[in-house]
Amino acid sequence: MATQPTSAASKSSDILFGLDSFGDLPTDKNGDVMSHAAAIRQVVSEAMLADKLGIDVIALGEHHREDFSISSPETVLAGIATQTSRIKLASGVTVLSSDDPVRVFERFATVDALSNGRAQIILGRGSFTESFPLFGFDLRNYEQLFEERVELMAEVLKEKPVTWKGSTRAALDAADVFPKTESGRIHTSIGVGGSPQSVVRAAKYGFPLMLAVIGGSPERFVPYAELYKQAAAEYDTSSDEIGIHSPGFIAETDEEAIEIAWPAHKINFDRIGKSRGWPPVRRDHFLEEVKHGSLYIGSPETVAQKMARTIKTLGVNRFDLVYGGGPMPATARTRMIELYATQVIPRVRELLEET
């Protein structure tokens, strides 16, 4: 299969580097798992550090299960907004199928006001669907809910009175939605996990694409980036922005990174696997993913090399690194953010300059 870069990701300085979290519960200095509340405050302090060190984006995803503290990303983003000055504040993702586009807009427009225009939305169907029964949605309408809500979201984002009719929500007749943003537009992308229909949908509405690649070789997604471009050409929309979201962890050495990440990863995945019928994760499989797959784990040099390779191969212009998966020491997370900002990102830019 052709694995040519699908776009010239122009200059390395144009590439955005982000951090992504679901608010996993870290461990404190005694090795005890933190409370949900402490874990949320931990994310806020990590975002403040990321802002200080010049990381471009912090993206927070929603979960509605015990092992994660963030169910309301934009509330946490609002907390971060007034404590930071440069970093973009994104969701990652907003499960739109079980949310209301009008409310989503209102909440993010509020974050946008608090942050002087730094709010971003990443919409998704979500691979976890615990929000459906919780909010009273029927999984049988999984596709229809997303399709309709993306359509309405695209309208609401224009910040003009909306007239809309569908079957999963009350109709709107010239409804105006507030607060208006100062820029007139909240940056909004669609996150996809390998469903071709979702890629085409993103292009149809002209939303930037975020590819969630959480396992296997990133090269597999080259054709999806190509599909996005061709679909955008067909719908006459822009396909300039393509990003990737993958998990990782950075420590001083490869060995140290693996020794810290592996136990946390295993607990995290085995817990999720239990409800999904997956067998327990094996260390050799984990190491295989670190080597050839989509876990960006290792020393700053190892992670930088791997990220640069992926960015080149896929031709993306944004990389959001999901950090802190599973119960990991809070101090290790902080150290990882420092290494990411001060060593990995500059090194990736350098590697991208060398052709």
Added chain:
Amino acid sequence: MTAARPTIGIIGAGKLGVVLAQLALAARYEVRIAGSGSPHAIGLSMRVLAPGAQTMTTIDVASSSDIVILALPLRNYQHLPVDALADKLVIDAMNYWWEVDGENPALSDPASSTSELVQEHLHK
């Protein structure tokens, strides 16, 4: 040699269906594939992701292929075209995935496999 090979039909053109189509094409099989809607709706996706796969309606895939692989969400198995699949070799790749199929005791009953339910449905 390729002429003697069975044609492979795939019902469902999502994450799994695409990968199966890519693998079958790489192994030089003739591939026919359908999504839930019109062939046109998946035309572009298949041209880019699995070039060479022919897009058709579900019924056409079922009736014109020698082997048919089921790669649609399990919750929709009752929409399968039973008559068109009669006497075909059908391979069921569907899993019960409660996160998208919803809680369904009939599908999660450990006493029977979901492929047995599908088989029973196709034997009607």
